[in-house]
Amino acid sequence: MISLNNVFFTRQDGGTKRQIINDLSLTILPAAHIALLGDSGSGKTTLLNLLAGLLSPDAGTITVNQQKISELTASELALYRRKIGIIFQHYQLLSPLNVKDNMCFQARLNGLSPSDDEVNTMAKKLGLENKLTAMPEQLSGGEQQRVGIGRALLNKPKLLLADEPTGNLDAARSLDIVTLLKSLCEEEQIILIMVTHSQQLANQFTTQLFLKDGQING
Numbered sequence: 001m002i003s004l005n006n007v008f009f010t011r012q013d014g015g016t017k018r019q020i021i022n023d024l025s026l027t028i029l030p031a032a033h034i035a036l037l038g039d040s041g042s043g044k045t046t047l048l049n050l051l052a053g054l055l056s057p058d059a060g061t062i063t064v065n066q067q068k069i070s071e072l073t074a075s076e077l078a079l080y081r082r083k084i085g086i087i088f089q090h091y092q093l094l095s096p097l098n099v100k101d102n103m104c105f106q107a108r109l110n111g112l113s114p115s116d117d118e119v120n121t122m123a124k125k126l127g128l129e130n131k132l133t134a135m136p137e138q139l140s141g142g143e144q145q146r147v148g149i150g151r152a153l154l155n156k157p158k159l160l161l162a163d164e165p166t167g168n169l170d171a172a173r174s175l176d177i178v179t180l181l182k183s184l185c186e187e188e189q190i191i192l193i194m195v196t197h198s199q200q201l202a203n204q205f206t207t208q209l210f211l212k213d214g215q216i217n218g
């Protein structure tokens with residue numbers, strides 16, 4: 001479960017301060033799947049970064065699975081970040097590593113050692129069973145994003161944050177990837193929060209939240 005209580009976050013915009021997140025309170029239940037929508041610049045990525053512990057609120061508290069992340073020290077935050085899943089629009093695979101090692105990368109960083117069985121099962125679910133020894137540059141965009149999903153899931157997160165994960169893919173492939181991502185999160189009871197500009201993709205989610213003026217309109 002996630003709760004945000006009276007969270008404020010400002011950015012310096014030229015000479016003035018701009019309130020990006022403005023007294024936001026929100027509860028997200030375990031295993032919820034949420035599409036986060038909002039105009040460009042409304043603060044969607046900022047909100048994901050606050051949940052990822054990459055930014056700290058100016059005021060208010062953020063609690064993720066009973067851990068008050070807004071009060072953690074830098075080293076505690078580094079440990080917290082290792083445990084959550086993040087999927088980026090630009091995949092961010094490591095080019096010298098093959099698919100298998102990319103998929104295992106975050107889990108290994110977090111002290112887990114996925115077995116060959118686990119990796120093969122995940123690769124199969126992602127349709128990557130014949131690509132485990134391929135290098136990232138030999139993959140299509142959709143395949144690279146599936147490696148990104150595998151990398152996040154093999155780390156067994158309780159929370160997965162996805163920032164426009166299909167922003168680089170065409171509509172049909174985006175729908176396939178989001179459907180797959182959602183069903184894998186359902187299977188593993190993972191909270192999924194996905195930023196998207198696409199209403200069609202958001203419609204795959206039972207909960208849609210709209211960020212506007214630093215506030216959530218659910």
Ligand SMILES: Nc1ncnc2c1ncn2[C@@H]1O[C@H](COP(=O)(O)OP(=O)(O)OP(=O)(O)O)[C@@H](O)[C@H]1O
Nearest residue numbers: 011012013020038039040041042043044045046047
């Ligand atoms: N590092 C930064 N320094 C200053 N301002 C920033 C910084 N990063 C983002 N901003 C500003 O904060 C606001 C919110 O940005 P954010 O990236 O969270 O929006 P978004 O809703 O994710 O936008 P988009 O849909 O275009 O990706 C924007 O006005 C942006 O210009």
